[in-house]
Amino acid sequence: MLSLTPSQIIEYLYCPRYTYFEYVLQIPQHEEKYYKVMRGRELHMEKARQNVEYLRRRIGVTDKRLNQYLTNELLRGEVDEVLWLKDGTMAPLDYKFARYEEKVYETYKTQLYCYAWLIRENFGKDVDRGYLVYTRSRNKLVELQIGASHMNEVEKAAYDINKIVVQNYYPKATKYKRRCVNCTYRNICIK
Numbered sequence: 001m002l003s004l005t006p007s008q009i010i011e012y013l014y015c016p017r018y019t020y021f022e023y024v025l026q027i028p029q030h031e032e033k034y035y036k037v038m039r040g041r042e043l044h045m046e047k048a049r050q051n052v053e054y055l056r057r058r059i060g061v062t063d064k065r066l067n068q069y070l071t072n073e074l075l076r077g078e079v080d081e082v083l084w085l086k087d088g089t090m091a092p093l094d095y096k097f098a099r100y101e102e103k104v105y106e107t108y109k110t111q112l113y114c115y116a117w118l119i120r121e122n123f124g125k126d127v128d129r130g131y132l133v134y135t136r137s138r139n140k141l142v143e144l145q146i147g148a149s150h151m152n153e154v155e156k157a158a159y160d161i162n163k164i165v166v167q168n169y170y171p172k173a174t175k176y177k178r179r180c181v182n183c184t185y186r187n188i189c190i191k
Contacts, residue, residue, distance in 0.1 A: 067080065
């Protein structure tokens with residue numbers, strides 16, 4: 001089995017062919033060119049330095065670990081903050097270099113679902129919510145509910161990605177054709 005990242009799960013859920021082009025044919029997407037990606041990485045380092053002692057008591061945090069690298073059989077990732085909560089559960093917290101615009105993007109949700117799955121498997125605790133901090137909206141904190149079905153969805157995606165890569169399987173393209181407009185691979189994808 002391949003060890004995947006939340007980004008790979010997100011890409012697969014956006015369009016399974018993305019996985020095929022990048023990881024089977026090994027055609028790179030050159031993400032390092034994107035400003036928001038690079039600024040987001042810098043932001044995570046800044047927040048790690050600033051928030052060493054800060055506990056979010058308002059949401060019931062009793063302890064936390066910063067920049068926690070976690071793995072399981074199928075997935076690996078670094079969680080900005082792993083939170084222990086008063087009710088005995090745990091939660092991921094992720095910083096976003098973005099403005100909150102009254103909705104949460106699916107990519108952000110999927111990343112939290114991946115982290116929740118990793119936390120549950122590594123710490124053996126229930127994870128029923130996660131948090132996003134929107135740094136460009138004065139560090140607005142947004143809570144998201146996380147259910148077993150969300151974690152099952154990312155686990156299924158991880159198995160599907162392994163099938164594509166290991167078996168050299170050419171999957172169907174996304175059914176949402178608007179996604180193809182800005183796709184890195186649109187010129188080589190046979191629809």
